[in-house]
Amino acid sequence: MKIKLGIIGFGGMGKWHAQNAPRAGVEIAAVCDIAEAKQKDAAEMGYKFYKTAEELLEDPDVNTVVLTVPNHLHKEMCIKAAEYGKHVITEKPAALSVAELDEMETACKKAGVVFTAHQNRRWDRDMLIVKKAFDEKLLGNIFTIESKLHSGNGYMHEWHLYQKYGGGMIYDWGVHLIDQILFMMPEAKIKSVYADIKNVLHEEVDDYFKIILKLDNGITAHIELSTYILEYQPRWLAAGDKGTMIVKSFGCDGNIYRTGKMLEKLPSQIVETEAGPTRQFAPVPPGGIVKEELPEVDTDWVDFYKNVDGVLNGREESIIKISEVRRVLSVMEAARQSAQTREAILFE
Structure with a gap:
């Protein structure tokens, strides 16, 4: 067919x-x-x-x-x-x-x-690089992932400005950003959802949110979006006990950072800094941290339609299952509840 x-x-x-x-x-x-x-x-x-x-x-x-x-x-x-x-x-x-x-x-x-x-953002190269790091333990045991999307363009347009049409950024991009985290580690259960949702420039619909998901695999995921942050932070930060990954933008510029041998051999000492004396947060000497290139991934958004074709012709299962869509919507509803009550919502 x-x-x-x-x-x-x-x-x-x-x-x-x-x-x-x-x-x-x-x-x-x-x-x-x-x-x-x-x-x-x-x-x-x-x-x-x-x-x-x-x-x-x-x-x-x-x-x-x-x-x-x-x-x-x-x-x-x-x-x-x-x-x-x-x-x-x-x-x-x-x-x-x-x-x-x-x-x-x-x-x-x-x-x-x-x-x-x-849910075409499952094929985004920037997200798949972070997923590869998680799947292959390139950073060791990851303890935090930050997914941030910032824009300086300010105001939304057309029907996205109105609640009655399902406008606002949680419905627009929040559904993508939450889905990406859950797709990245589908076996992990969500222990709690905490959210802050704001109307910075728009009276009727949200244009800023921060959602914190605590997962039972030990990872805390921070999801933040704003239409009006004028100096963007990295699109992704993932930190584990064997390294840190930064993906700066959709263009997938960034690096993996690891501890160099020099840093491992340094004796413990207190250093005077502009903030006063410190041992733990003293500047890292040259060579103490080394950089690696980000891993490569191959992806194409139209693979979505190839999968739909496979489903309709009985060759494949759907990559995007309605049970997964329901889970994302459930997180969105919990996020709105958390923002209203200012409390974390126990989840799965």
């Missing part, structure tokens, strides 16, 4: 799917959008287009749909597509709550169609 994709919503992400899914052998069967400007875009790009989702869902050439509509429409569109017998891919977040997701999954199971979410 070849994936014949209908794209519901032809904005930025809809166009991304249209341009990239064919690299995995997907046929773009049709697109739809209620906006005349986007209908014009579709026509100029050579796609068969419809003005409504119902028209697209009635097209027998479409066997799978991807929902790239505002977040509040995911549940409605998913259930409707399932009723038409279409396999369903939702953009993230798949739903606005665990309860919504359960309704969507029930509808898809009843219709006998595949249901998954486009």
Whole structure:
């Protein structure tokens, strides 16, 4: 079975799917959008287009749909597509709550169609470098991981500004950042969730959050996002008992740092610094810490569609399981509860 994709919503992400899914052998069967400007875009790009989702869902050439509509429409569109017998891919977040997701999954199971979410950030090279370090113990036993995403661009745009449409940064990027941590170490259970969520520039939706996950494997994960931090911190920091890894940006510039032989042989001594006398935090002498290159990983975002093709043709299991999507949404709900109560929420 070849994936014949209908794209519901032809904005930025809809166009991304249209341009990239064919690299995995997907046929773009049709697109739809209620906006005349986007209908014009579709026509100029050579796609068969419809003005409504119902028209697209009635097209027998479409066997799978991807929902790239505002977040509040995911549940409605998913259930409707399932009723038409279409396999369903939702953009993230798949739903606005665990309860919504359960309704969507029930509808898809009843219709006998595949249901998954486009958590494309599982194929990000920067995250996979950190995952490789965890999987292969390149840093020894990791005790902390920091995932930070900062922007100086300030204000959000369009429907992302409004609660009723599922706007805000937790729904936009928080779902990715949480999913990446849980994907990195799927066997670890979450002992507690603590969160601070703020509206720095936006009155209605969140634009800053810090979420701390304490895991039963001894790792504490710190997840921070801000649309208005003007000097960015590294995208990733991972520290273990055999080294520290810094990945500075999506461009994957950074290094692994390890203790050099010189530092191991230094005698204990107190050093005068600008902060006064100290032994533990004295400046490390030249050669005391050595740098290594980051490990290489191969990845491609369109492997998502290759996996969907494998699922539909019975060759593979879904890489992105609805149980995993539900777990991420549960963490998001616990984070909001923690921010309201100012207390850590016991989890798994």
